[in-house]
Amino acid sequence: MPRNALIVRVASFYDFARVCQSLSQTASRLQIAETVAEFLATLDPDEVEVAVRFFVGRATASGEEKRLKVSGRAVWKIVAAMTGGEDQGEEIFAAAEDFGEAIEMLLKLRASEPEPTLTIREVAARFEEIAAIEGPSSRGRKLDALREMFERATALEGKYLTKILIREMRHGMSEGTMLEAIARMAGRPVEEVRRASMLEGDLGRVARAMRPGEQARPSTGPPSAEAFGAERARAMKPLRPMLAQPMPNVAQAFAALGGKLALEHKLDGARVQIHCAGAEVKIFSRRLNEITRSLPEIVERLRNHGPRAFIVDGEVIAVDPEGRPLAFQELMRRLGRRREIERVRAELPVRLFLFDLLALDGELWIDRPYSERAAALKSLAQQVGAETVGRAEPRTVAEAEKFYQAALAAGYEGVVAKSLASRYTPGARGRGWIKVKRAHTLDLVIVAADWGYGRRKGWLSNYCLAARDEKTGRFVEVGKTYKGLTDEQFRTMTGRLRPLAISEAHGTVTVRPEIVVEVAYSDIQRSPQYESGMALRFARIVAIRDDKSPGEADTIQTMAEEFERQTVKPRPPR
Template identity: 40%
Template structure:
């Protein structure tokens, strides 16, 4: 398949708002991939349609993409050629590898048209914002292959790799999908939770009675044990075994022979308070330096030869309680009504945890989509910040100023300190309004960004504040999203960098 055709699909998906239309576009591209491609080509193409590359690491980032050759006038690249080039980049190592990788990148981009270059940059930087999430692509795989979506989701749960599932469905149909099964030692796509702004809305989604799990701000882990062999996997299915010896030892000490457990790895300070996620994830990510983190489990997917995926949650949890000691379990409370849920939520937050996950007692363990069986609730922070600049949007947001640069007021200097960027929460109406408003405030502009006079105040919701050497204030907002513009406020009334640092200090203290 020509890479330019896949790039055109990416652009079309980004410019399309309807779910069904997106699925049809993706399904058509998948059919064309399957028509003349190998399993490897389908796997690579499916990854590109999901905004990813088949290789976990390519060694190519923003620094390698600063100076690119002019685009090619005629499309000649195929999906196979792009995949082969990325594979070469991923395998380069040792002296001279960086220079050779740069030459390879230059050659690849010189052969790419403008649209192909745009998609390649997005794939290699992880910023191909085209709206083709895993759930949409799973639906497109089912449509393209003519199989039931339930069969695709089941295979995805068991394989943990949508690319492999796509190749199986498109080349072998239901029979190939049926070959996927739970195998101890092979990670599964984890079940995920959707969000709700309050415990009342979360409980309305799951139904009552329900379970309220304390939401730990740790590293999601899936642990497989077969006899003395223990493997620990991350949410993205990376192997963390060598980096988490405490988790390995804790699971190896359990009485069961075979297990598949779902949970979180946490660290604590000297007072027993949970460490911030940034510090925990940093420890888990450092190679060659084992992290001393403790596991806390909330689900059991397999026990001594019996798969529990399809069992109701209450049955899985009963088996979990019998297999794992209480000190290694996430705190769980059964709740009958909103009052129970609010008490559990207050207790979790007071203990320095992130909030609650409200869970249905009857749901099976479902594929990694955000269904209503698990709903998370976290306290919401808000700040009034000043817009310092905005970046021009891509895809469906092309032509609008989208990604906002956010700043807090600095009373000592009279200026503003940048805290990060966000394009989350912006409706089409807001995008149109802010594009016109920000251009009226522009002081400097280029093809990428418009810098503005720091006058416009925007109310931002966020989940927390983390340490960040990337920004001048040393801190950044986590999961920032726009709530509304505050034209009733002047920039002099915006929140200060001191306010932001106080939230950061309170989080570090567990408050």
Template identity: 40%
Template sequence: MLLCDVVTTSASVAATRSRLAKVEAIAGLLRRAGDQVGTVVSYLAGAPAQGRIGAGWRTLVGLSVPPAQEPTLTVAAVDTTLGEVAVTSGKGSAARRTTLLEGLFGAATADEQRFLLRLLTGELRQGALEGVMLDAIAAAGDDTVGKQEVRRAFMLSGRLADTATAALTGGAAALAGFGLTLGRPIRPMLASPGESLAEALAMGECVVEYKLDGARIQVHKDGDDVHVYTRTLREITGAVPELVDLVRALDCRTAVLDGETLALDDGGRPRPFQETMSRFGATVERELPLHPYFFDCVHLDGTDLVDAPLRERNAALHRAVGDALVIPGVLAPTGEQAEQVLADALERGHEGVVVKDLDSAYQAGRRGKAWRKIKPVHTLDLVVLAAEWGHGRRTGYLSNLHLGARDPDGGPPVMVGKTFKGLTDELLAWQTTEFPTHETHRDDWAVHLRPRLVVEIALDGVQVSTRYPGGVALRFARVVRYRPDKQPADADTIDAVRALLPGAEAAGRG
């Protein structure tokens, strides 16, 4: 397959707001991709198959190579070259990478050069987000391939490319071949915001658990072999030896556990989230120990539990880790007991509670109603689009943040407000140093950023507004913290923001 076919499809996907049109365009391309389907999926999802190739943004934008006049570059040739760039190391590696990239760009037309530059710098945002890609893979497959089979295979494989290759080469049988494999992380199940505790309890028999102010972890144990992953499936085993030792000592042979970890102060209250996250990148001797709390078990001693109801997984969890390591909560509580769990969680410095349907299976990435998080204050995870230079005592610092919500159809983030509230002196200094590394351009009053950074924003509500393109604006927004554990694809959608409008819930039920 020629790269120009991918570039043309990418452009057509970017040009439409219709989810159906995006799916149809991508599915048509995947049917023609042959043995390059995995690579094509990676490109349309916005990243090379190799991930980071070792060439920085300055190197890539500094390439100045005349474009080819006719499209002859194949997807296979691009993949081969990027593979060579990714494995180049040692003395002279920078020059060797530049030579390889110059050769690649010299074989590309002007449109292909622009596509490659955006792909390699993480700027390729044509609207092919994860959900769109999964629907397109299902549409491109044969009659045996459905959305449910594709989503389940993706949860277990963790890779769009592998899922697409299986769907288009082996159909439903190949997708069914994906199972839970010890040492290969699965995509985590997610909770959606709930309006109230009473509403969440109405789902039926449930468990109510603390919502900790910690970092998501997934732990795999196979005898003495233990691996720890973040919510983005990045392995951090080497940075958290105390968690590895604890899991290694559990009274089970094999297990896959889902949970949270956090640093606690001497009184047992959570330390600031940033202190917990600092451990994930640690390469030196630990100074701040982490404490894990587990809330799900999707495999135990040879039995996979992904499809089992939560009530069975909860029982397995208690067998695997014991009561002391299970996240605090109450199984099948009365309304009064549930209110007490929420009060206790807040009293101990946590965020609120999560209410979970005991009949629900483990479904990765689904923000449905099976898991509902209840917090006393509305918070949203938004993308930083720009920052304005401060005034007065903030002169010289990047301060007022421009905030965007995720477009669920894959377009660029939709601006929903600004805020400079909640920024400490430490955060102001960090923003002023960090933001220029994500800069696209600047003007007299602001630095505009590539959508990379996710920030948690507390707000008092949302109001209708014509000031911003999403038609809504945040009320009394203030910064809670940055979320280095989240990607822009994890940010809340513009639909989630609009759902906070007064009367939105009632209108939805009507």
């Protein structure tokens, strides 16, 4: 039954922190979901929305994370200066289990503990204020606002403020478990909540809408998942992109999809989702950040296209003056840019290729079969003057292999095989989409880096690479490499990693897992050196994937599957 607890007071952040602390000592996933559901039931709608985000390590709404720009190193410097613990870092990090506990230990150095006065709403408002600070001296003003919050925080509150800011909760509450907690709070089937989450993209807003008593007409119950999707289509809010599973060759993809499939060229570009309604056009990145201003030529092409409203999925690539594709790194100069847009536009034009239709004339199409969406997309693209990706429907493996080899010869990354019957499943690696690429690559996260020596002295230039464990959400190391980057990229990467630093010892800087890189490798080996039991052989970085979030990195489970697919594998240990 839905929980309709009587709300008698404003929820304190200290209560939230205590719940988090109890979760970290709970092994049962069901108990974690039940504990969180009971806590959420005591909150009002605004608090529910915020608390759900906080539980999964999000300080702000989905798509707003980039604006916060607060590093673990900044938190450490602020709190160390507050408490006089600047010279105790090595001892504290040796004793602490994680960065949040290290901040808690620092705060305990104060002469007295403040009374817990922070509320969940207040913390959320302060995060929003910090994210909104821009312009001259913005960094200093952000840190001042952060300092004021930590000065008021108890040691336990400071621990979880930090964990939220660096997105490293480590208390067992994954997004999947949170969906179960929301379902329990709302008294709704978990599949309905999961569907709503796929369409909404922000767990906080899902929880708020499903909270009993939030709706204007309580007798109708919380809105259906379809209501979420229809609202997003009307309001120009992005859906999470569907993802593809990797497979080593076209023959396996053909067999996995039962021979009823289409193949599409896989471009080495940036995923974009475009919402059009008359003169209004909005463009979103795969991480749901709005990037409309960065791509004015696409807006100009699609604006005033006619009476039809639609949402399309596609890929943007950078091209040279002759229209030939350029490297992915070149494209990153365009995305997210706010200044000198016209100059860079002239220097670095882009081309848009569409490959899916998500909504048309106010109706979601994601549950229609891919074959129907593809046909409608072809017609729509012709109407608005847009290009679509190269596509074929092979009848045999030989035809599929011929299309794949032609794609490679033309310079494409590979192909995406799509079941003709597949639905579009936002945010999921649907079984109906399979990517086949030339090289063995994985998208991994940098979790630490070594200071270089010799020619690379002064740069963080040897990177510890980690895959995500989809069961725990942790990042597990699987290899290390200094290969693949130019001197200029080493210099730039050093500048990006330093603000993410959590700790430093013996020439190795441990960083927050935020930067995703595409890593090519020859094969996967068994390795006792790593907790995962696997290591990449001859790893090299082939691209810095700023368009991907750490949550989209490849998983240990994917690595294990890739290992089993290898024709030649090391003998198992005796």
